[in-house]
Amino acid sequence: MPHEKPTLLIIDGHSLAFRAFYALPLDSFVNDEGQHTNAIHGFVAMLISLLKKEKPTHVGVAFDRSRHSFRTREYPAYKGTRGATPPEFLSQIPLLEKVLAAMNIVTVSIDDYEADDIMATLARQGADEGYRVLVVSGDRDAIQLIRDDVTLLYPSVRGVSALKRYDRDAVVERYGVEPGQYPEVAALVGETSDNLVGIAKVGDKTAVKWVQKYGTVDEILAHADEITGVVGRNLREQKENALLNRRLNRLVDDVALPVGPSDFTRRAVDEAALREIFGVLKFRTLLDRVLDLDAPAEGTRAEEGGGAPRPEELRTDKDLAAWLQRVGAPGGAVARPSGGAPGGPATGAEATAPGGFAVVLTVEDAAASDDPARAVTLGAGIADETRCAWLADGGEALAAWLQGADPKTVFDAKAFYTSLDRAGVTPGGTVFDTKITGWLLDPAAPSKDLAGQVRSLLGEELPGPAPEQLLPVPDPAGPGVEAWYLGRVASAIRERLTDGMLRVWEDIERPLTPVLARIEQDGVACDRGVLDALAGELDERAAELARQAYAEIGHEVNLGSPKQLQSVLFDELQMPKTRRNKSGYTTDAAALADLQQSHPHPFLDLLLRHRDATKLRQIVESLRKAVGPDGRIHTTYDQVGTSTGRLSSADPNLQNIPARTPEGRRIRSAFVAGAGYETLLTADYSQIEMRIMAHLSGDDGLIEAFRQGEDLHRYVGSHVFGVAPEDVTAQMRTKVKAMSYGLVYGLSAYGLSRQLHIETAEARRLMAEYFERFGAVRDYLRNVVEQARVDGFTQTIFGRRRFFPDLSSTNRVRRDNAERAALNAPIQGSAADIIKIAMVAIARDMTRQNMGSRMLLQVHDELIFEVAPGEWEALETIVRGRMAGAAELTVPLVVQVGRGADWNSAAH
Numbered sequence: 006m007p008h009e010k011p012t013l014l015i016i017d018g019h020s021l022a023f024r025a026f027y028a029l030p031l032d033s034f035v036n037d038e039g040q041h042t043n044a045i046h047g048f049v050a051m052l053i054s055l056l057k058k059e060k061p062t063h064v065g066v067a068f069d070r071s072r073h074s075f076r077t078r079e080y081p082a083y084k085g086t087r088g089a090t091p092p093e094f095l096s097q098i099p100l101l102e103k104v105l106a107a108m109n110i111v112t113v114s115i116d117d118y119e120a121d122d123i124m125a126t127l128a129r130q131g132a133d134e135g136y137r138v139l140v141v142s143g144d145r146d147a148i149q150l151i152r153d154d155v156t157l158l159y160p161s162v163r164g165v166s167a168l169k170r171y172d173r174d175a176v177v178e179r180y181g182v183e184p185g186q187y188p189e190v191a192a193l194v195g196e197t198s199d200n201l202v203g204i205a206k207v208g209d210k211t212a213v214k215w216v217q218k219y220g221t222v223d224e225i226l227a228h229a230d231e232i233t234g235v236v237g238r239n240l241r242e243q244k245e246n247a248l249l250n251r252r253l254n255r256l257v258d259d260v261a262l263p264v265g266p267s268d269f270t271r272r273a274v275d276e277a278a279l280r281e282i283f284g285v286l287k288f289r290t291l292l293d294r295v296l297d298l299d300a301p302a303e304g305t306r307a308e309e310g311g312g313a314p315r316p317e318e319l320r321t322d323k324d325l326a327a328w329l330q331r332v333g334a335p336g337g338a339v340a341r342p343s344g345g346a347p348g349g350p351a352t353g354a355e356a357t358a359p360g361g362f363a364v365v366l367t368v369e370d371a372a373a374s375d376d377p378a379r380a381v382t383l384g385a386g387i388a389d390e391t392r393c394a395w396l397a398d399g400g401e402a403l404a405a406w407l408q409g410a411d412p413k414t415v416f417d418a419k420a421f422y423t424s425l426d427r428a429g430v431t432p433g434g435t436v437f438d439t440k441i442t443g444w445l446l447d448p449a450a451p452s453k454d455l456a457g458q459v460r461s462l463l464g465e466e467l468p469g470p471a472p473e474q475l476l477p478v479p480d481p482a483g484p485g486v487e488a489w490y491l492g493r494v495a496s497a498i499r500e501r502l503t504d505g506m507l508r509v510w511e512d513i514e515r516p517l518t519p520v521l522a523r524i525e526q527d528g529v530a531c532d533r534g535v536l537d538a539l540a541g542e543l544d545e546r547a548a549e550l551a552r553q554a555y556a557e558i559g560h561e562v563n564l565g566s567p568k569q570l571q572s573v574l575f576d577e578l579q580m581p582k583t584r585r586n587k588s589g590y591t592t593d594a595a596a597l598a599d600l601q602q603s604h605p606h607p608f609l610d611l612l613l614r615h616r617d618a619t620k621l622r623q624i625v626e627s628l629r630k631a632v633g634p635d636g637r638i639h640t641t642y643d644q645v646g647t648s649t650g651r652l653s654s655a656d657p658n659l660q661n662i663p664a665r666t667p668e669g670r671r672i673r674s675a676f677v678a679g680a681g682y683e684t685l686l687t688a689d690y691s692q693i694e695m696r697i698m699a700h701l702s703g704d705d706g707l708i709e710a711f712r713q714g715e716d717l718h719r720y721v722g723s724h725v726f727g728v729a730p731e732d733v734t735a736q737m738r739t740k741v742k743a744m745s746y747g748l749v750y751g752l753s754a755y756g757l758s759r760q761l762h763i764e765t766a767e768a769r770r771l772m773a774e775y776f777e778r779f780g781a782v783r784d785y786l787r788n789v790v791e792q793a794r795v796d797g798f799t800q801t802i803f804g805r806r807r808f809f810p811d812l813s814s815t816n817r818v819r820r821d822n823a824e825r826a827a828l829n830a831p832i833q834g835s836a837a838d839i840i841k842i843a844m845v846a847i848a849r850d851m852t853r854q855n856m857g858s859r860m861l862l863q864v865h866d867e868l869i870f871e872v873a874p875g876e877w878e879a880l881e882t883i884v885r886g887r888m889a890g891a892a893e894l895t896v897p898l899v900v901q902v903g904r905g906a907d908w909n910s911a912a913h
Contacts, residue, residue: 014061017142050464151184192250505804528637530679650837689867704781711896751825
């Protein structure tokens, strides 16, 4: 029911904008001119939610005018511990003020005072004049403003999208004191964020106890002699700290303002001005949402647009069919702007027509009384096997829509394809996957679920169970709400996708998803007997190595315990200390390998060999457990698992099986051609990263070597060492190979020296001679980092971007790591793109030719196929042609093909 009193909403502009700045990814919110907009976007999204939820009659935003105020005059160190404000944030404040002006929201800032003082003044005036006052601030000093008609809305740990409501009771429950007493507690404890030093040894509990007993800092000090112990002595000796703090944290509520509560009357937005500023900021989705604030009531708009039925109206497939027919568009599409339903989230089936509209559909299968929770939720991308099962039992209308040409929007398209395939439904139309497209925007930190995308892209919070809820409860969001949020997330992503990112999505990632879904479902046949035998051998080897290791030191020790190994290595054997870590000195593999080289010892050698055997045993065991009832292993490929664009594999990981050790080859021999297939075909790229390096750098020497089909490392070695190619020794070739690949990964002279076990000076000389011969490579590598420093990102041949904010970090370690990663990103990312393009093209050709052969695995630059009888020649032609033609480089892409009954024997 509406409030009888008018509602005055007062917002702390800098506080909320700053929180939004750190809540939303910086590099995902940039307009065409390079202006960062994340703080503005998050602030406006929060403001929209507040206006819709609280329905204030009066709205105002208070800003700090500068860091200087009467407080800094009294105490120059006030807030002195805060670092410099990021320029990317500062540049957004004037634009935010323009947005608020276009929304006809009054803003206030006053010389010599902070925004807190402005809010304190307006809160007092508003309460005195009969307003219900809501103060929105992330500064705990605002707690003191709370009274009967003044409530504080404070950002929770989840950011500005979730505001915790503090009234008098909530403050007493949370802090144990009245709102007006909170500053007394803060004065005693101190405020780190404001650089206010409290009384030593006095924490919240002690301060609250004193305030509860005496009431104020002045009264506490008046009774200081009654307080015993160390804290009592500290209080008496440091009382000036508490007095200063209390003077500074007391908010001024009588600032002479040019406006009063009545001047903040909420007015309609200036649509022309709003369109202009949002056009600059590229806020198309937010524009619709702001304009909807002034739109007619939902009932009118819903009737005009056809509306979305509530779930209970779609009790049977017949109901759904009738609705799809009623809305009139092919396949059951109803036009609704991608900003979502005008009055809030839809709760039923919802789809939208092409031409800039998101397409979402949610269906509750309410007729299934035995399991009323069964549903298909395309909108949320959670159409799992259970929820899709009823499609095979007569969900004809929905199945027809799914198979129709209308586009669909989901989160996690691979799960979508897999689930529907198990229900016997093949989706038609294009599928827009916010999980993958969101990752393209921010490959370093993709959201793991829809809730994360709502938080990062919209600055809001998807309804969910309370954090303290332990027992299962019904989903507070529900399919319709999730679908509504998904449509808005999709629109927000589309706004930010550059042309290059869009091409990567349309040409690479989108068509790859159903290919991966099919690979996962097919799995790869495995000879369990090979794994069982190898597991037994590795158990025996590990046990024997352990016995020998114990004999070397004269007692048993847990070879997996860092603490016990530290005692053996550094105390008993008196070996040189490795680098220090939290638990002492590191015993990781790299450190012990270095130690074994510099100070060889039989125990250390046995320990390292035991670790290798144990690691292989773990790999074998994970594979044994993964063999399914069908005799096949079904790995899971993650399209968003890396920042470079490479696929990752899990449950089990089939990309970490060693290829160059005898045991690794034994493991690979367990992967075989399944029943009904005659052989395996393996195909991988030869030196693809070096070929991409040659293409990107344009180095004539490397290009010529590849075009002539020479052994690259022998060719490079002949130039670096000044000998004929036939005189390049195996040792020379090894050094050149390590250096060539190391340069791609930002390898330093020190790193090269450790890798080749040579002096740093020799490694530095090798690198100098390499760059003298191949100067274009040096120039390219230098330019990659410098350009990334300017752009903030690197880009693959195909337009995939990877962002590097740490290139400008003041932390040297983080900056160096970012530089090394930036060197490699365009090369490794382009390699990932190329094999993905090849996979899509190969799968398409195999389908067109109706082949029975199957693509089984992708392991970095290698593909493995199961060949149906009589299809070898046709499949080999497709694979060679599509892999070699996946990219047009200045050098040829060479593909090596192997054939065999198992993965190892098919190696080439």
